[in-house]
Structures are given as structure tokens and as C-alpha cells.
Amino acid sequence: MSINLNEPAVELRESRLRTLTGYEGDAAHLLSKNDFPNRERSFTQCGSCSADQVMNLFTQIQDAAVVEHGPAGCAADIPYRNATFRLGNRRMGYPVHNVKYINTNLDEKDTIYGGGAKLEKAIREAKRRFSPKAIFVTTTCASAIIGDDVPGICDELEEELGIPVVATLCEGFRTNIWATGFDSSNHSILRKIVKPARQKQPDLINVISFQHRFLFESVFKQLGLRPNHIVPLSTIEHISEAAATVQYCESLGSYLAAGLEQHFGVPEVKAPAPFGIKASDEMLREIGRMFHKEAEVEKVITSEKEKIAKDLERLRSKLTGKRAFIAAGGPLAYNIIALVKDLGMDVAGTCIWHHDQKFDNDDERLNFLKFDLKHYGNFHIGVCNKQAFEVANAINKHKPDIAISRHITTVWAAKLGIPSIFAGNEPTEMLYDGLIRFGQTIDDAISNPAYIKNVAKHSKLPYTDWWLEQNTYSFLRGEKNV
Ligand code: SF4
Structure with a gap:
């Protein structure tokens, strides 16, 4: 699928990846074609909000701030995101600090008269309070329904504040698939934050993951390669300078990896994520082919298996x-x-x-x-x-x-x-x-x-x-x- 960065909103998983939320059958049948219609439910007990997955990524970026334009209820996940961020920083050996987040606290009056003024105030406050390198502004069901011009306000303030102020259109009702939230965040990062590489770093591999203290580090070291852990728990500097991108979860990283390949010339490692012996072999061998380190990879595989x-x-x-x-x-x-x-x-x-x-x-x-x-x-x-x-x-x-x-x-x-x-x-x-x-x-x-x-x-x-x-x-x- 080609990644279209011209549009302000990401194309939804429903149409882009033909994602299913209802199926029962065997794996071979599911793989026999790629256009099964989704089977809806006549009863649904609960669901996840895709805007929550946007928070899952944006609040965890070290040098960016987030302004969520919505009622306080949409911020219910923030204490959890804060705890995850603090724990992740501790695990990674980074200074432990809180997420840089502001909610505009839309109320009933705002749903009648509009919340634009509150949003402008919150964005300026985020700049004053956190001095971030970028501000991500996210939408919620309420701000989308009342029709506040979030992209327009972001564009105006970007000029005033001198940093990227990035509108991310991700209100919960936009999609039935919570994982679309990952794509919405990565779409904004690709559109407005990633810049073409000034200089490529031939031994650097982007690693897309959640918390990743020691993922790949040991095998990469043996191969003379360096991991560049990206989003979340990272900055996004050097992202386009890497020689390849590897990920461990298609739900999380598929869009970012494809966007980096298609728009910034950073190829994705085309191999299954390294879960289990056979997939680990296959991924390392693909890395060996890409970096011309086939013999070194075989040695690593043998010694890791012996261990x-x-x-x-x-x-x-x-x-x-x-x-x-x-x-x-x-x-x-x-x-x-x-x-x-x-x-x-x-x-x-x-x-x-x-x-x-x-x-x-x-x-x-x-x-x-x-x-x-x-x-x-x-x-x-x-x-x-x-x-x-x-x-x-x-x-x-x-x-x-x-x-x-x-x-x-x-x-x-x-x-x-x-x-x-x-x-x-x-x-x-x-x-x-x-x-x-x-x-x-x-x-x-x-x-x-x-x-x-x-x-x-x-x-x-x-x-x-x-x-x-x-x-x-x-x-x-x-x-x-x-
Ligand atoms: S964005 Fe919509 S679905 Fe998500 S928490 Fe807010 S109101 Fe609920």
C-alpha cells in the first residue's frame, strides 16, 4: 500500500489493510484470500478507543508535548500513560519525568460556542510549560463533532511559536479499529516531524518497539550494528539517517516502517519478527543480506543456539x-x-x-x-x-x-x-x-x-x-x- 502523506488524516485500517474484527475459521482459510468481509457483532460488550493509542505513542516521546482537544473524560488513560512513561524511563536509564500533556477540558458551553479559544490557550501553555521541540494536537469525539478547525489553529500557532504544531485527527468514532491510533500518530510524525537525512549512518538500524531496553542489542553488537530505538520512549532525531528499520509488531510499526521506506529511503527489514527459532534465523539472515554480513550472521545464529x-x-x-x-x-x-x-x-x-x-x-x-x-x-x-x-x-x-x-x-x-x-x-x-x-x-x-x-x-x-x-x-x- 502506498503511504499518502498529503492528506491530514491517515487512511483507516478498515480500507487500507482490510482489517477484520470478526472472523471464525481456520488460518489456512483466512489466508486463502485477502478480502473477506468483516463480520459485525449483534452484541458488543466493550471496545478500545484509537485516540488512546495515539496517546500511547505521543505522550511517550521525550521531547514533544501533547495537547488533547476534548473533555476531561478522554484523559482517563493519562495516569496510566504517565506511569508507563516513568517506568519506561527508569528501565531505559533515562531521567524519570512525567508526560508533557494538557487536556483542553471542553465542557457543555464549548460544545455550543466552540472550543477554538481554549485550544489556542492550551497550545501556548504547552509551549510555555514544557519548551518542547514539537507539539502534537489531537482530536476527540467532542471536538470533531463540534467541528473546531484544529488543523487551521495548529498552522497559525506553528508560525507564532516557531516549532511544529501538528494536528492529529484521531477522534474515537473515526475508526472501529483501535490500532488505527498507531497509524494516526505515525502519519503525523512522518508528515511533519521526520526530515530527509543530511547524512546516512550505515551501521544504524531503527527499532520500532514499545519498551526495548535490551532488544536486539546483544546480536546487533556482535554484528557491528547500532539500534536506534524510535517511538515511543525516544526522540525522533536521526530516524531518516538509519540504513534500515526493524520492528517487532506489525500493529504498532507497519505504517511508520512503510512510510520511512517509501518517503525517506530507509528500507524495512522484510522478514518475520524474531519470535521463535525459525523466525529469528530468518530475520537475522535478512539483516545479514542487507548489510553484507552473511558470514557474521551465521556465526551469531550458531552461537546463540548453542547458548x-x-x-x-x-x-x-x-x-x-x-x-x-x-x-x-x-x-x-x-x-x-x-x-x-x-x-x-x-x-x-x-x-x-x-x-x-x-x-x-x-x-x-x-x-x-x-x-x-x-x-x-x-x-x-x-x-x-x-x-x-x-x-x-x-x-x-x-x-x-x-x-x-x-x-x-x-x-x-x-x-x-x-x-x-x-x-x-x-x-x-x-x-x-x-x-x-x-x-x-x-x-x-x-x-x-x-x-x-x-x-x-x-x-x-x-x-x-x-x-x-x-x-x-x-x-x-x-x-x-x-
Ligand atoms: S475520543 Fe471519543 S471514544 Fe475516545 S475516549 Fe474520547 S469520547 Fe471516548
Whole structure:
């Protein structure tokens, strides 16, 4: 897909990537074409706001400020974003400080008379209070409905303040897919912040990730390469000077990686994210080809595999045949399947938050689902749009040995007495040693079930037996996927 930076708003995932939030069938069928119609639900329990994902990225940039133009309720996620930012800074060894964020606190009067004056005041205050290198101004449902001219106000103040003041059109009702929020932020960064490289740095690789203290560092060092961790928890300097971009999550980084390649000449590493042994091999070999370091890469692969061999054997002897239920976003869930299969485990079932049928850099080597099918075989997929009632139903049906989940916490499995682990923002499961860390976490959870059993004994699910006996996806409308 070509990335169009002329438009102020990003093209939505619904049309750009033909993203699905409702599907039930097997992986091979899902891959048989890329234009399945989305199956809507006749009942929806909860959802995520894409503007929240915009905050997830913008508030975590070290030298930028954010002005959210909306009611205070849209700021409900900010304490969490602040805690994540402070923790991330501590982990990365940066000075610990708060997010640089202002909400315009739109009220009823503003929805009648307009909130433009409040927005101007907030942008000037952000400049005075934080002295940022850029200010991102984001929209919400309220400011979009009343029709405040956010891009116009930003353009005027950009001239006055002498720094980029970037309108990001990301109100929650704009899209049904929360991950579009990542694209909205990256669209603004590509449009207004990234500048063409003055000088290329041939040993520098952009790494798109959430929290990434030691991702890639060890293997990159062995290859004489330097990681440039970008967005979030970073500045965005040098981003176009890198020789390549690598990412660990298509949901997060697909748009930015494609935009850097198409508009700034920074190629994306076209390989599956390095989850599991086979994907790690493939990604490192692709990096070897791009940087003409094929022989060095083979040495790294051999030595990394030697380092984990004993632990892998030990974990496989304990975990072979155990069944894992996986609930996560499209790419990460498919990544986790590679991990559990490498540990000798079986996939009991899945709840996938959403599934992208296309990729921004239209290259099949980035398609982890296809990679799973080729190397690990077919499996059943349910796309659940983070519906907790479907997740609880599915875990109860499959009764796995372990539930592995992201975003929706492990609470549903715990209440059912099933050991569960949280696949968090720091992708510590990556590469060869990551497989061991992940396997050990699974083994610890399965081997110590007493706490979870006690939780279940004293818990009551909010769902009736009637619901738990229904087909997990019985509220999906439209033609059945076979
Ligand atoms: S932007 Fe809209 S959907 Fe998101 S928190 Fe605000 S009101 Fe809710």
C-alpha cells in the first residue's frame, strides 16, 4: 500500500489493510484470500478507543508535548500513560519525568460556542510549560463533532511559536479499529516531524518497539550494528539517517516502517519478527543480506543456539504436549504460536483482537500468519475485537493448561482456575534467549497453580452458564467462515 502523506488524516485500517474484527475459521482459510468481509457483532460488550493509542505513542516521546482537544473524560488513560512513561524511563536509564500533556477540558458551553479559544490557550501553555521541540494536537469525539478547525489553529500557532504544531485527527468514532491510533500518530510524525537525512549512518538500524531496553542489542553488537530505538520512549532525531528499520509488531510499526521506506529511503527489514527459532534465523539472515554480513550472521545464529540448547531441552521435556490458549492482537498472537510450538506445546485456541488482511509494505515475508502455517501447521482462529465475554467463553471451553494474554488482563483465566501469563509491552520473548525467558515463565505458571486455584475458589464469573455453553462467536453476523 502506498503511504499518502498529503492528506491530514491517515487512511483507516478498515480500507487500507482490510482489517477484520470478526472472523471464525481456520488460518489456512483466512489466508486463502485477502478480502473477506468483516463480520459485525449483534452484541458488543466493550471496545478500545484509537485516540488512546495515539496517546500511547505521543505522550511517550521525550521531547514533544501533547495537547488533547476534548473533555476531561478522554484523559482517563493519562495516569496510566504517565506511569508507563516513568517506568519506561527508569528501565531505559533515562531521567524519570512525567508526560508533557494538557487536556483542553471542553465542557457543555464549548460544545455550543466552540472550543477554538481554549485550544489556542492550551497550545501556548504547552509551549510555555514544557519548551518542547514539537507539539502534537489531537482530536476527540467532542471536538470533531463540534467541528473546531484544529488543523487551521495548529498552522497559525506553528508560525507564532516557531516549532511544529501538528494536528492529529484521531477522534474515537473515526475508526472501529483501535490500532488505527498507531497509524494516526505515525502519519503525523512522518508528515511533519521526520526530515530527509543530511547524512546516512550505515551501521544504524531503527527499532520500532514499545519498551526495548535490551532488544536486539546483544546480536546487533556482535554484528557491528547500532539500534536506534524510535517511538515511543525516544526522540525522533536521526530516524531518516538509519540504513534500515526493524520492528517487532506489525500493529504498532507497519505504517511508520512503510512510510520511512517509501518517503525517506530507509528500507524495512522484510522478514518475520524474531519470535521463535525459525523466525529469528530468518530475520537475522535478512539483516545479514542487507548489510553484507552473511558470514557474521551465521556465526551469531550458531552461537546463540548453542547458548540456549540445554535450557530449551529442559523446558521442552516439561512443556511438550501442554496446551496454550492465546489472546492477543493479530501479529503478536501469531508470534506467540511460534514460541509455544518451539517449546513443544499445542495451541488449544485463540482469540485475536483484529486481523490485518494486507500489509503497508506489501511483502509476503512480513506475513507471520503465513509463516506459522508453513512451519507449524494449521490452527483455529477466532477474531474477537477484545470482547471479554468471548475470551471468557473460549477459555472455559478449551480448558487449556495455560492462557497467554495481552491487553485484556489474565483475570478471566484466573477466575476459571487456569494458570495465565501476561504478554506485556516489553517483548522479552524475542530472539533465542527470549524463547527461554518465555518458556520459563510458562513453566513457572503451570508448575505453581495453587494461587490460581484459590482465586477461582473465591471468584464468580459475571457470565451465566447459558452464555458459557453457547458457541463463542454466536453473536457474529454475516456468512460463516468455513
Ligand atoms: S475520543 Fe471519543 S471514544 Fe475516545 S475516549 Fe474520547 S469520547 Fe471516548
